[in-house]
Amino acid sequence: xxxxxxxxxxxxxxxxxxxxxxxxxxxxxxxxxxxxxxxxxxxxxxxxxxxxxxxxxxxxxxxxxxxxxxxxxxx
Numbered sequence: 774x775x776x777x778x779x780x781x782x783x784x785x786x787x788x789x790x791x792x793x794x795x796x797x798x799x800x801x802x803x804x805x806x807x808x809x810x811x812x813x814x815x816x817x818x819x820x821x822x823x824x825x826x827x828x829x830x831x832x833x834x835x836x837x838x839x840x841x842x843x844x845x846x847x848x
Contacts, residue, residue, distance in 0.1 A: 789806060
């Protein structure tokens with residue numbers, strides 16, 4: 774799977790998580806808002822098309838730990 778990771782500029786707002794939910798993780802058409810990310814695969818920066826936003830991009834598998842609000846991306 775390909776992941777796009779972006780800082781959550783709207784954290785703390787309704788529907789955007791608490792102030793601690795610092796990360797937005799996109800997988801296909803799904804978005805996860807989480808507090809922590811662990812990236813265990815090679816990653817790179819990539820500019821979003823038609824936008825001034827930048828993402829961290831990587832490929833791998835994902836494990837979501839809801840109890841700690843952490844996404845782990847691994848090979």
